[in-house]
Amino acid sequence: xxxxxxxxxxxxxxxxxxxxxxxxxxxxxxxxxxxxxxxxxxxxxxxxxxxxxxxxxxxxxxxxxxxxxxxxxxxxxxxxxxxxxxxxxxxxxxxxxxxxxxxxxxxxxxxxxxxxxxxxxxxxxxxxxxxxxxxxxxxxxxxxxxxxxxxxxxxxxxxxxxxxxxxxxxxxxxxxxxxxxxxxxxxxxxxxxxxxxxxxxxxxxxxxxxxxxxxxxxxxxxxxxxxxxxxxxxxxxxxxxxxxxxxxxxxxxxxxxxxxxxxxxxxxxxxxxxxxxxxxxxxxxxxxxxxxxxxxxxxxxxxxxxxxxxxxxxxxxxxxxxxxxxxxxxxxxxxxxxxxxxxxxxxxxxxxxxxxxxxxxxxxx
Ligand code: PMP
Numbered sequence: 001x002x003x004x005x006x007x008x009x010x011x012x013x014x015x016x017x018x019x020x021x022x023x024x025x026x027x028x029x030x031x032x033x034x035x036x037x038x039x040x041x042x043x044x045x046x047x048x049x050x051x052x053x054x055x056x057x058x059x060x061x062x063x064x065x066x067x068x069x070x071x072x073x074x075x076x077x078x079x080x081x082x083x084x085x086x087x088x089x090x091x092x093x094x095x096x097x098x099x100x101x102x103x104x105x106x107x108x109x110x111x112x113x114x115x116x117x118x119x120x121x122x123x124x125x126x127x128x129x130x131x132x133x134x135x136x137x138x139x140x141x142x143x144x145x146x147x148x149x150x151x152x153x154x155x156x157x158x159x160x161x162x163x164x165x166x167x168x169x170x171x172x173x174x175x176x177x178x179x180x181x182x183x184x185x186x187x188x189x190x191x192x193x194x195x196x197x198x199x200x201x202x203x204x205x206x207x208x209x210x211x212x213x214x215x216x217x218x219x220x221x222x223x224x225x226x227x228x229x230x231x232x233x234x235x236x237x238x239x240x241x242x243x244x245x246x247x248x249x250x251x252x253x254x255x256x257x258x259x260x261x262x263x264x265x266x267x268x269x270x271x272x273x274x275x276x277x278x279x280x281x282x283x284x285x286x287x288x289x290x291x292x293x294x295x296x297x298x299x300x301x302x303x304x305x306x307x308x309x310x311x312x313x314x315x316x317x318x319x320x321x322x323x324x325x326x327x328x329x330x331x332x333x334x335x336x337x338x339x340x341x342x343x344x345x346x347x348x349x350x351x352x353x354x355x356x357x358x359x360x361x362x363x364x365x
Contacts, residue, residue, distance in 0.1 A: 009124055012117060013333050021327055034327040035343040035353055038165070038195070038306050040231030040280055042346070045273035048232060048266040055265045063257050066264035073271050074239060078205050083247035087259040091194045091225035091238035092118050098157065098221055098240055099126040100253040102188050107156040110148065114141075114166060114334040116192065119159045131155060135167065137336070140300060143171035145179040157188045162204070163195040166334050166341040168302025173214070176204055180219050191222045194238075195304035197229035197277060198284050205241050218243040226263075228305055229277050230270040237263040280305075287344035290351070296358045306343045309357070314340050317360055326356045 015037035022029040043049075055066075067087060075082045088094040099109070099122050108129040111119045120130040133151035135141040141164065148158060158179065162170045171179075171191075180189045191204040202211075203222060210216030225238035237259055242249075259267075270276070284305045291307045292299045298310040308331065311317040318330035318340050329341040342353055 009121065010117070012121060015329060016327070018327065021322060025323075031325045032322075032327060033325065033345065033349050033352060035306075035345050035349060036327045036329040036341075037233070038228060038304070038343045039233050040228065040305075041344070041349060042231060042276070042280055042283070044231040044266065045270045045276035047269040047273045047276075048230070051265040051269035052235070052262050055262050059261055061261070063259070063261035063264055066261055066268065067257070067259060070259070070264045070267050070271075073268055077271065078203075078209070078241055080205070080209060080241055081244065081247065083250065084208075084242050084244060086240045086242060086250045086254065087264070088238050088240065089255070089259060089263075090227060090233075090236040091192070091223050092122075093236070093255075093258065094223045094225075094238045094240040095119060095122045095190075095192075096125070097250070097253055097258075098188070098190050098223070098242075099123055099128065101242075101246060101249045102157050103128045104156070108153075109157040109159065110152060110155040111159045112143075112161060112164065114331070114336050115159070116161055116165050117333075119192075123157070128156070135164070135169070141167035141169040143169050143175070145171075145175045145182060148179055149182055152183060152187075154184055155187060157190050158183065159190050159192060161192045161194075163193075163199050163303040165195065165304065166306065166329070166331050166336065166339070167300055167308050168304045168306065169300070170199055170201060170303045173202060173204060173207060176220070177207055177214060177217075180207070180217055183219075185219065187219065189220045191220060193222055194225045195228055196224060197281055198305045199303040201303075208241060208243060216244075218245045221246075226267050226270060229280050230267070231276070231280065232263070232266055232270060235260070235263040235266050237267050283346065284344040286347070287350040290347075291342060291344070291354055294354045294358075296361055306341050308336070308339050308341050310338055311340050311357075311361065312338055313364070314338055316364060317357070320360045320364065321353075321356050324356050324360065326353050328353070328357075
């Protein structure tokens with residue numbers, strides 16, 4: 001038996017870890033720092049690490065109570081009902097749940113390019129088609145409703161990444177609202193806020209719920225993750241906040257035990273440790289500003305925990321930086337062959353990354 005025709009499916013290209021790179025180059029892992037996957041340089045909250053250890057002895061049971069507790073904690077954080085919080089195996093899992101709920105066979109999704117690859121992959125798994133809207137380098141990757149509407153042709157789901165990976169640009173809430181207003185009632189605006197904690201503005205959950213000047217809407221869903229600001233990428237925990245009207249759909253679409261007991265316990269502890277997130281966000285902002293001010297190349301304004309740098313030949317620069325012990329992301333696979341993306345690290349990591357990048361740029365010139 002052969003697999004179904006997967007010729008349209010492209011494998012997800014995950015960033016390589018330090019161990020893997022060091023082994024390939026036959027070098028010692030301690031020579032490297034990795035600023036390539038937008039991970040938290042401070043690690044998880046210590047309280048989350050304790051919670052994971054303490055959960056070890058009970059993992060023979062299926063998750064239940066912690067799942068419910070975390071759902072309630074997240075719902076409380078955003079002032080929504082428990083039914084509107086859909087826990088998942090990372091933000092990636094939440095993308096799948098939104099597609100499972102929204103897409104009929106052969107429906108299309110509209111995604112940004114450059115952009116995060118998993119939206120399209122997931123849509124294809126759900127027998128959907130993928131169309132793109134372009135964010136323009138010449139226009140500093142500015143995100144507004146018109147840019148999306150120019151490409152819009154009745155797709156069932158529109159993905160907006162705000163802050164956007166890999167550029168760091170955001171779409172203002174008023175523009176997201178206009179996009180929702182000017183698209184079909186049956187089109188869902190899915191706002192991916194994986195990097196939301198690092199941004200200055202309010203969450204699009206405000207639009208969903210009708211906070212302040214915004215009316216409550218039923219055509220917006222928002223994705224969040226514990227992988228970035230909370231430093232829990234390895235446990236795989238994320239969620240979608242969905243319209244009230246979708247409340248009973250989760251039970252029908254979720255993979256049983258959508259988030260593991262370890263993930264839920266870690267998430268609960270992490271939510272309680274505000275201080276860890278505040279510190280992470282503060283150092284991220286400092287790192288972002290340092291890179292913007294000290295890199296000898298154009299750095300775009302970013303609201304994420306990374307910056308995009310215009311280096312000319314991304315694969316050459318990333319390879320040479322790696323040779324010198326700093327692993328960054330070559331954005332060729334995002335369709336930006338002239339750019340590298342550098343994650344905000346600790347102060348030492350950031351200074352080393354900038355010094356290395358500047359040396360490489362000078363040497364390759
Ligand atoms: N959305 C965006 C824009 C991302 O960059 C990522 C992580 N690379 C995710 C979603 C998913 O992250 P996770 O599954 O780790 O929550």
